[in-house]
Amino acid sequence: MSLVELTDLRNCMVGIPGATGLSAEQRKRLTIAVELVASPSIIFMDEPTTGLDARAAAIVMRTVRKTVDTGRTVVCTIHQPSIEIFESFDELLLMKRGGQLIYSGSLGPLSSNMIKYFEAIPGVPKINEGQIQQRGC
Numbered sequence: 187m188s189l190v191e192l193t194d195l196r197n198c199m200v201g202i203p204g205a206t207g208l209s210a211e212q213r214k215r216l217t218i219a220v221e222l223v224a225s226p227s228i229i230f231m232d233e234p235t236t237g238l239d240a241r242a243a244a245i246v247m248r249t250v251r252k253t254v255d256t257g258r259t260v261v262c263t264i265h266q267p268s269i270e271i272f273e274s275f276d277e278l279l280l281m282k283r284g285g286q287l288i289y290s291g292s293l294g295p296l297s298s299n300m301i302k303y304f305e306a307i308p309g310v311p312k313i314n315e316g317q318i319q320q321r322g323c
Contacts, residue, residue, distance in 0.1 A: 189222065189256070190215040190249045211242030215249050228259040235264065235271060247274050273297060 187193045192215055200216065201207015208216060214234055221229055234250060235243035251274055254260050264271065273293065278300060280289040292299050305312050 187219065189252050190219040191245065192216060192219060211238050211245055214238070214246050218249055218253065222253065226258065228261065229253065231260060231262045233263055233265065235267070240268065243271060247271050
């Protein structure tokens with residue numbers, strides 16, 4: 187319960203979505219907690235942040251990070267993540283329509299490994315310092 191930050195809600199009813207009980211973000215964290223009971227070495231999460239606002243998505247991703255920090259492998263599918271969520275991942279498998287692999291590997295600090303990979307492709311413009319600073323880096 188503490189890993190998924192639900193200790194304060196341990197005596198609450200799950201309830202009916204949108205009416206009573208846990209919020210959508212709390213339900214997602216509860217789902218992660220239920221999966222962790224079996225102590226799996228790998229966990230697959232299909233779009234764990236979908237339908238959540240930025241604050242709730244950040245809380246869920248913090249839970250995912252804490253799960254990884256316990257030594258488990260977590261595989262997530264994510265569509266259109268914020269930069270904060272994107273950079274919370276260690277590795278990326280990027281595919282285009284049709285399943286063709288575009289990038290696979292470590293992101294590196296501030297996505298530097300991925301940026302170097304794409305900048306090495308002829309015709310891909312380099313990211314200048316101003317663009318990196320605009321990201322808050």
